[in-house]
Structures are given as structure tokens and as C-alpha cells.
Amino acid sequence: MKLNSFILGLLLTSSTFLTAQNKVLFKINEKPFYTDEFVRVYNKNLDLVKDESQKEVNNYLDLFVGYKLKVEKAYKEGLDQGLAYQNELKSHRDQLAKNYLNDSEVTQQLLDEAYERYKHEVKASHILLSIEENASEAEVKKIYNKAIEIRNKALKGEDFGKLAQEFSSDPSAKQNQGDLGYFTVFKMVYPFETAAFETAVGAISMPVRTQFGYHIIKTFDKRLNRGEVTVKHIMIAEKDGNTLEIEQQAKDIYKQILAGNSFEELAKNHSNDKSSSTRGGLMAPFRSGDIAFEDFEDQAFLLKNKGDVSQPFKTSLGWHIIKLESKKGIEPFEDVKFQFEGRIARDSRSQKIQLALSDRAKKEYQYQTYPKNIEALTKVISGKKLDSGWDFDQTSTLAQQPVLTINKDKVLNVNDFVKFITRQTKNSSNVKPIYKFVNDSYQKYIDSEIIAYYDAKLESRNPEFKYIVDEYKDGLLIFELLEKDIWNVAKTDTVALQNYYNLNQAKYVLPKRYDAEVFSTKNKKTANKVLKLIKKGKSIDEIKATFNTENDIQVMVRTDVFNELDHALPKPLNDSKKVNGLIQENEYFYIVKINQVLPAAQQTFEEAKQRVISDYQQELEQGWVSRLKSEFDVKLDQEVFNEVKASLNNK
Secondary structure (H helix, E strand, O other), rough: OOOOHHHHHHHOOOOOOOOOOOOEEEEEEOOOEEEHHHHHHHHOOOOOOOOOOHHHOOOOOHHHHHHHHHHHHHHHOHHHHHHHHHHHHHHHHHHHHHHOOOOOOHHHOOOOOHHHHHHHEEEEEEEEEOOOOOOOOHHHHHHHHHHHHHHHHHHHHHHHHHHHHHHOOOOOOOHHOOOEEEEEEOOOOOHHHHHHHHOOOEEEEOOOEOOOEEEEEEEEEEEOOOOOEEEEEEEEEEEOOHHHHHHHHHHHHHHHHHHHOHHHHHHHHOOOHHHHHHOOOOOOOOOOOOOHHHHHHHHHHOOOOOOOOOEEEEEEOOOEEEEEEEEEEOOHHHHHHHHHHHHHHHOOOOOHHHHHHHHHHHOOOOEEEEEHHHHHHHHOOOOOOOOOOOOOOOOOHHHHHHHEOOOOEEEHHHHHHHHHHHHOOOOOOOOOOOOHHHHHHHHHHHHHHHHHHHHHHHHHHHHHHHHHHHHHHHHHHHHHHHHHHHHHHHHHOOOHHHHHHHOHHHHHHHEEEEEEEEEEEEHHHHHHHHHHHHHHOOOHHHHHHHHOOOOOOOOOEEEEEOOOOOOOOOOOOOOOOOOEEEEOOOOEEEEEEEEEEEOOOOOOOHHHHHHHHHHHHHHHHHHHHHHHHHHOEEEEEEHHHHHHHHHHHHH
């Protein structure tokens, strides 16, 4: 949905109140409307109103009362009960609430941390010991102790790569010995990233828990982020038994490049990399860690200037020659801030923001938990298989027992919590052990419900938020009402539209128009030359080709049907002359070639229909507000209004 400009004007910004005391300004059917809202909206829209008359306080009061009458009419017709309206309002409200539910201090800390890490790249290897998501405490402890044993072996000098081959659950460790190459921020899950960046070069981290299990990380190197590189690439693939042959082929191609042959043509004709050869060898831009071959990346980043070509070099795929297209360092903070905010919101570091919000809410609102009722629930469901088909007796005494009370006015019972854990298990296989799953879910439930409560109280806690939501709510209702009672009626009532057109035909007359070509230049000599070429019958393309080059545009041409009052049409024009020139306006010289003069003409109903609909809608809306004033009882407190008016006029 789109709101009209007047309603949007009411939604932009808040302002301070001029009234020291909030009083009833007027009533509609005995419903009070207060001075603070009127003053706030007036001040907010003062610079947005184009019609100076609307800035006069009496006139603005008329607009404001009309606005509130429309809202009351919408409520009277029950438009606030519409599902589409409610969904859109909720969507907008929830989106707006994000700005108020975000912990700006923690978010800024995470942004600063991410950008600082973005400046660097870490080279690390790891050993992974997998853990089932809901493993028992005993199983977790056993795997942790195993990780400590392996770490101790590494600390005593055993080869880290061989330990990775022997013990790591990561299948790739058998080939790469746990080597992850270089990476920067957001390339690994947050706890792993943190451990890798915080572990000193040459050191081995303590076991680090992620959703995959425990990791032992060895950091081998840290360096400045090399940024991004784009290269063109020729690859001669290695096949069994032809190592020397392909090496010589690569060297022969390199000699041709040095002799001045086109790198791009050689790539098209000789490269075995089908994904890039058709584009002259051009590869997508990449950063450290984006390509599985570290030696290839190193060769690319060694090239310094655009056009530099590497000597042939070998990887496990074969022989390569690369040509530098472009190279750039890391972006400034402001350029990546928005992107980083999105990345933070999507990965596990966002939990820090949620925890900060939860802590803030817990400090603001009292809450009580009921662990004994959770224990009782655990016993009841401990023998059940918690998959998508499990059920719970919602009529039992236990089902009605409390699990969480917030601020004494919100009580959540076992039934509510069961619905929560049902959603948790909806797409899961059998969850074990039950007690751990229930306890972990209970902590999540407490945090999520306290945050939800904090969210629900935003309007009562934050007046600015309440005003913005209320104004959007009213604006949305008015939009629904206008669409139903005015816009749709105006579009579909063809008889009324035709009658309106018949009574207002003078509004729908096309003025005199010129089908013309307008040539312009700042140089008078050039203008005279253009005039001569036009008179000789030269085409627009021929004239442009005569004077314009890729880097120097001397003559501009616009072809259109111009209204006689159009500012783009130079004046004066002689209708009897096919070519008018030279006409000077300011620093430009114009020549106008008139193809046809179109006299003023009455538009038919069909030609003017869209304008007729728009004008008829405006007429309906103006009369509609007058009818609303008759339908509702409006009582203005003149004394209070005089106080407000005096205050605003003395601002």
C-alpha cells in the first residue's frame, strides 16, 4: 500500500511540544483529542506544507480535524478489523521496533571488532572432535578431555597436521591435515573466528566449542588483509604422463605473451579452464581464502600493476599464467558498515545483542521462574519420543501450572512452554537427553518471552515510538477508507465521470503544440553552421557526427512534441518558418526545426480520462470531509485553541 503525501507528512519526525499542559482541544462524538498532538503534528509539518495558507493555525486546525474525522469514520466502518490492515500494521510496527530493540552499544562493539579483524588475515589449522547437538554432559566432558589430551600431544611437539589426520572429525583433514589457509572476519563461525584471531602466532588454543563440536586451533600466521584482486587466467591442465609437455606448452604461451600476442586470444584458444576461457581468461574477483589453491592466490597478489603477467607456475591442477586486471585494498569502515550490520544480524555473534537486550529487560521488569514445574514436565515427557508427532495432555493439572511470570501481569504456563518446545522439535529427529533439551529450551524461552514483553511495552515506555506507530496506524486506516469510499468509486462510476467531464470540458483542452527538433550549443559559430546544415536537409545523426566526438559534445538535440508554454522550447517562434534560429537564451544558442504545428484541441473523454478520474477524486474527497462534519459531532474548545494559537504564533 502507498499513503498519500499528506499522511506521509504526518509520519516523518517528532518535535517538542509548545504546550506546557496537555489539554483537550476538541472532541469528536465525545472522544477527546489533545493539544500536545496537534502542536506536535503542526510543528512537524510546518516545513513540509507547500501551501502557505495551510501554515495559518486556523486552516491547519481544519485540516487536522478533517484528518481525525476520517480516522473515526474508518473505525466506525470497522476497517481496523481487516486482516490485510492488521498484517501490514504489524509488519511495519515490528520493523520499526527493531531500531528500538537493538542494543546500540553492543552492536557498535561488534562492528568495531569485525572491522578490526577485517583488516587482517589469519592462517590456521584445526582438529575437530564432533559432538551431537544434545549430547549429555558426561559425553561433552569426555570429548573435551579427549581434546585436552590431543592438545597436550601438540604442545609436547607432535606434528599438528598428523594429529589432525589421526583424530579430526573433519573429513578434509585426511588430505589437508586440518589446514584452513588464510581467512578473515565472517569466514568462520564466530567462536572459531574469535579463537583463531586471539591465539598468538605459533600457539595452540584451548578447545573451542561451536555447533560442530570442539576445535583445537593452531594459528600459523597473521598478516594485513590483502584486499581483492581480479585476474585473467590461462590454465594448461595436467594429465597423466604429460608433465613436461604441458610445462613446455605453458612456457611457449608465455613467450608469445611477451612477444606482444593477445593474452585474451591465447586464453580463448589454449586455456583448459572452460569457466574463464570464453571471457578471455577473466575470473571473478577474489580475496584470500576464496580459492582452494593458496599458491594461485599468492601469485595473483604478487602482481603489482594492471597488465602485469606472471611467469608460468604450477599447482595440483596444472600450469598457470595470470594477468592482473585490478587490485584494491579493504574498504573504509563507512563503506562496509551496512553490510557488516547485516552479517552480524545473521550469524551467532548477534546472540550478544539479544543477551544484552534480555539483560536490559530483566533489569526493567521483575520476573519469576518455576524450575520445579519444569522438572515435573521433564518427568512426564522423559519417556516420549520428541519428534513432530509427540503430544501433551493440555487438560492436565500440570499443564496449567506457571513456568514464567513477568511483571506480575503476564503469566505463562506449562502449556505455553510445551508449544514452544514443540516448535523446537518440529523438524528434529528424536531429541536426547530429554532433561538437557528441556532445560536449554527453558532458558531460551525465558529470554525470548522477556524480550517479547519488553517489545510489547515499547509504546508505553517510549512516547516517540508510540506517536510514530499511532500515526502510521491512522494513516493506513485513512488510506483504506479513501480507497473504499473515494478512489474506487471514482474509478468505477462511469456515469458520474462522464458527467464531471461534460461540466468541466474547459479543463481538458490541449494547448498549441510543436512537433519539433531543438538544437542547442554554447558556441555561436557552431550554431550558425548547424543552421546551414539543417537548411541543407542534413539529418540529426549527420549533424551530431559533424560536431560531436566521444569526449567533446558540442551540439545537443531534443526531439519532442512541445507544449507552447514548455520551458524547454526557446522563444519566440515564428510558426510560418520551418526553421527558427538563432535564438539566444542565457549562454545557449538554439535552432528549432518545426515539423508540425498542432493547434489547441479539446480532449475527448477517453483522452482525458486519467485526469478526469484524479480531478473527480479530489472533488469527492473535498465534499466528503464536509459530510463527515455533519455525520459526527465535533466540539472545539475555543479558549484552549486560542491559547495554542497564541503559543504557536509567538514561536
